[in-house]
Amino acid sequence: MGDRINFDAARMADRLARIAEVDVKTDEMIAPYTSYKIGGPTAVWAAPRTETGIGEVLTIVHTAGIPLFILGLGSNLLVSDKGWPWVTLYLGTNISRCSFDGTKATALAGTPLLGLIRDAVDRGLGGIELMAGIPGGVGGALRMNAGAFGQEIEQTTVTVKGFRLDGTLFEAERKEINFNYRRVPDLENVVITSGQFRFKKADVGLLKNRMDDILALRAKKQPLNYPSCGSVFKRPAGYYAGALIEEAGLKGERVGGAMISDKHAGFILNVDNAKAADIFRLIRRIEDKVYDRFGVRLEREVKLIGEFDDNGI
Numbered sequence: 001m002g003d004r005i006n007f008d009a010a011r012m013a014d015r016l017a018r019i020a021e022v023d024v025k026t027d028e029m030i031a032p033y034t035s036y037k038i039g040g041p042t043a044v045w046a047a048p049r050t051e052t053g054i055g056e057v058l059t060i061v062h063t064a065g066i067p068l069f070i071l072g073l074g075s076n077l078l079v080s081d082k083g084w085p086w087v088t089l090y091l092g093t094n095i096s097r098c099s100f101d102g103t104k105a106t107a108l109a110g111t112p113l114l115g116l117i118r119d120a121v122d123r124g125l126g127g128i129e130l131m132a133g134i135p136g137g138v139g140g141a142l143r144m145n146a147g148a149f150g151q152e153i154e155q156t157t158v159t160v161k162g163f164r165l166d167g168t169l170f171e172a173e174r175k176e177i178n179f180n181y182r183r184v185p186d187l188e189n190v191v192i193t194s195g196q197f198r199f200k201k202a203d204v205g206l207l208k209n210r211m212d213d214i215l216a217l218r219a220k221k222q223p224l225n226y227p228s229c230g231s232v233f234k235r236p237a238g239y240y241a242g243a244l245i246e247e248a249g250l251k252g253e254r255v256g257g258a259m260i261s262d263k264h265a266g267f268i269l270n271v272d273n274a275k276a277a278d279i280f281r282l283i284r285r286i287e288d289k290v291y292d293r294f295g296v297r298l299e300r301e302v303k304l305i306g307e308f309d310d311n312g313i
């Protein structure tokens with residue numbers, strides 16, 4: 001990959017570093033920024049602290065024709081051991097803030113979803129409390145249409161703001177965006193900078209109980225003691241991925257430091273300094289075996305970033 005693109009990482013880093021309010025690094029390891037704690041270095045790391053800075057980074061990277069990877073809170077990613085040999089645009093803790101106005105809230109992309117949920121619940125605002133425990137940020141949640149227990153981020157979304165990859169402004173209302181199950185084609189080429197949400201008034205105590213019950217249920221059912229990306233696969237129509245994987249006899253199976261959870265077979269865990277290649281081999285093994293046994297082709301929910309043996313982004 002990349003042989004045909006003339007890329008001088010040091011020069012790109014220099015150019016991006018001239019933009020005010022953007023932190024730039026070279027050869028930054030991605031692993032610490034992911035829930036899997038896996039992933040090699042990125043050639044250029046750009047972490048804007050303002051929305052204007054994001055737009056300026058995009059214009060430069062787009063004009064140079066360099067591939068861009070947008071990193072949120074890194075909880076739905078498997079990043080290659082070779083890393084990402086281009087530019088990574090980090091929209092995490094550097095761009096995180098939310099504010100409320102009545103039943104509405106505006107949250108920047110890197111705001112942790114749980115922070116937004118807790119702030120809403122404290123104000124007696126409901127509609128996303130069942131999503132407590134999803135470890136991503138607002139940008140990643142919108143991009144994935146994250147959801148749990150019957151609530152999806154779509155349901156409370158009013159508008160989404162950001163930039164197209166060429167640095168031009170993007171703004172759309174919820175009704176203009178086609179939200180699907182863990183897939184939002186209209187946002188695939190958008191760098192989301194913020195979302196506006198509208199919640200419903202409800203009793204604070206009731207909302208707190210619902211949130212606490214969900215967090216307890218997750219702790220009981222999910223293997224949260226090891227790094228993971230949550231469910232690796234989407235729910236296939238008419239089945240549960242975890243049940244198919246379990247029935248295929250794959251629970252507890254290991255490759256290197258990676259293991260298919262014996263608590264919830266939909267999770268592949270990093271139990272002992274796993275490589276991305278270890279996780280990937282288990283993904284392929286599950287896909288093949290579930291297809292052979294049940295004729296069901298599992299679709300990946302996790303996003304693969306960079307180079308893998310037979311697949312990538």
Ligand SMILES: Cc1cc2nc3c(=O)[nH]c(=O)nc-3n(C[C@H](O)[C@H](O)[C@H](O)COP(=O)(O)OP(=O)(O)OC[C@H]3O[C@@H](n4cnc5c(N)ncnc54)[C@H](O)[C@@H]3O)c2cc1C
Pocket residue numbers: 035069070071072073074075076077091109133134135136137138139140141142143144145146147148190191192193224228229230231303
């Ligand atoms: C223990 C655990 C439990 C989980 N449970 C659930 C669950 O119940 N339901 C659920 O839906 N998910 C769940 N997830 C998956 C994950 O938390 C969600 O997909 C989350 O929305 C990802 O957000 P993120 O900020 O971490 O995005 P990242 O993982 O950083 O990125 C995910 C994708 O979004 C893109 N992206 C990120 N930020 C932006 C942005 N600002 N603009 C444009 N694109 C962007 C990335 O390029 C990538 O394609 C779970 C994960 C873990 C580890």
